[in-house]
Amino acid sequence: MKTIVIVAHPTVNSSGTQQFLKEALQSAQEVKWHPLSWALMQDAGTIVQERRMLHSYTRIIFQFPLYWHQAPALLHFWLEKVLQTTDREWLAGKELGLVVSLGRPLSVYRQGGSVGVSLSELLSPFSAIAHQLQLKLLPFFEITQFYYLSAVQKQCLLIKYLQYLELEQPATFAQKEEWFVKRFRKMLQEQGDTEVTLPQKELVKLFQERAEELAELKAELALMKEEDED
Amino acid sequence: MKTIVIVAHPTVNSSGTQQFLKEALQSAQEVKWHPLSWALMQDAGTIVQERRMLHSYTRIIFQFPLYWHQAPALLHFWLEKVLQTTDREWLAGKELGLVVSLGRPLSVYRQGGSVGVSLSELLSPFSAIAHQLQLKLLPFFEITQFYYLSAVQKQCLLIKYLQYLELEQPATFAQKEEWFVKRFRKMLQEQGDTEVTLPQKELVKLFQERAEELAELKAELALMKEEDED
Structure with a gap:
């Protein structure tokens, strides 16, 4: 199985979380790190390249922080430019995973919590995308409050993250x-x-x-x- | 009450639905039509202007088609650039409404339907935004399959749309x-x-x-x- 991690973070190089995850991938053999950028998306040739690239992978991961409780504009732009509604033909059967980093604990994403809506609901558009393109949707992988993690907790995160990317799911x-x-x-x-x-x-x-x-x-x-x- | 309609459609001038709604607004006195554009969003001065503008309105409407079951990238970009998490201070108490145009009938947005997820779930990030900024969230207003509407149905739509923008909700x-x-x-x-x-x-x-x-x-x-x- 080959996995591509499409990273949508407007300042990926200065994000501690994203750089930690990038570092983690160095020991993963069959996983490609693919950060998006506005500059990249402006180039007309990119779209063709992006589409061609997707063919080589059986597991597609969107990795992003939540901005206003949604994926960043960068990912939406990529979706609008790169994917077509007829892509089910060649995307069907591949897997879709989400790696979502949160600044707040998971407990706020529920009724009565400070966000008041579950993460499943907030991410439901990806469920609809998977359904439409006949992708197999993996349970999302959340990273909460990375900056408060101890060294040991970060090691645990690293293992779980790599297993999410590399192992058959659910493992x-x-x-x-x-x-x-x-x-x-x-x-x-x-x-x-x-x-x-x-x-x-x-x-x-x-x-x-x-x-x-x-x-x-x-x-x-x-x-x-x-x-x-x- | 003053209403602003923030239109997020990448090709608003060639959208039949959006032009129909724009036309409808000509008879509305207290409603401002405010289309977003990528060119507009590139200008650093715009952000300040956008923020200043919002102060004058008591009802903020986001109007958009669904792309990949979500608001277009343009609106996400606007949210990321214009709004700040501390804006609750001056936004609290205003109303937030959504006018969503759909290419498919509402019946597909349910379990077992071809989308498989409800429109409420897909739009839940806006519910979380309203909750966070203490905006009063109005029930969303959907426009389904505009191109199939008869002249009489379009007139009905026009009336309901204007009432959604102008009247106290629920009216x-x-x-x-x-x-x-x-x-x-x-x-x-x-x-x-x-x-x-x-x-x-x-x-x-x-x-x-x-x-x-x-x-x-x-x-x-x-x-x-x-x-x-x-």
């Missing part, structure tokens, strides 16, 4: 685990065998043993259920 | 009736007494008599209720 626990082991192994390989500490090696080993144990337990449970049904 | 039957008589009288006056036909004069007279009759009946009903309560 099972086993898939997430497998993703983790692969990543960890790759990281250790890149560090070089001499630099890898014993605790690091032990951790990967432990992680994998646990995964195997879990798989065995699941198989046992399945067997028990089968016997019950007999 | 009572009596208010609509009064609005009608005033309009009709003014029209006859402008035609000049000599040109007014007898049937026209009779129509106004009849209309007014009916209105008086209705008012009397209402008063009588109120009296009966009062007596019941004694």
Whole structure:
């Protein structure tokens, strides 16, 4: 699966959140970072290029902050210029995901909250777009109050973000685990065998043993259920 | 009450719907037609002017077609450039209305319909904006499939549109009736007494008599209720 992240942020280079996410993508092999800009959108040749580019990806992600509770004008402009209502023909079957960064906690997006409307409602136009173009809509991925996150919370965000982009959705626990082991192994390989500490090696080993144990337990449970049904 | 209609349509001059609505406004005294354009929005001085202008109006209307189930990029750009989150201070108490033109019938905007999402959901960001700025949100006014309307249907649309812009909302039957008589009288006056036909004069007279009759009946009903309560 190949994923393109279409980033609609008017000042993407000075956004801490967006730069963090961009950095995160450096370790993702099959994910393209594609920031939009007004300058880019003024060029007539861009439209053809943008359309051609979309053909190569099976998962399309729109990534943006909310401005006035909606995607920024830049994304709307891109949608108006690049997509056509007849594009269902070649877009159908691809996946559409949304990565939305919020300055406020998720709890304000509900009845009685300071926004008073749910994020699902605010993002419903994308649900209608997906429906119209026969795209498979993924549950949106929200990033709330990035600036208040601790270093550990940022690491957790990074993992969840990469899994959102790279894994089949919704991802099972086993898939997430497998993703983790692969990543960890790759990281250790890149560090070089001499630099890898014993605790690091032990951790990967432990992680994998646990995964195997879990798989065995699941198989046992399945067997028990089968016997019950007999 | 003074109303401003902020029109966000990238090709407003060639839109039949928008030109019809613009024409309609010529007979409205307290309503300003204010089309947005990309050229206008590029000028730094515009922002200050736009903000100053808003001060003079008590009812702000955003008028637009839906592009990809959302307001056009032009309106999003205007929102991002012109409004500030602190504007509640001076905007609070004003009214916000939406005039939305649709190429499809309203029946597709529901679960199971070809759009699959209600118009209320798609327009929910404006509900959140109104909530945030303490604007009084009016029920939206939709114009569906303008090009298929007959001449009579267009006349009905014109009346409802003007009443949406000019009357207190929600307008009572009596208010609509009064609005009608005033309009009709003014029209006859402008035609000049000599040109007014007898049937026209009779129509106004009849209309007014009916209105008086209705008012009397209402008063009588109120009296009966009062007596019941004694």
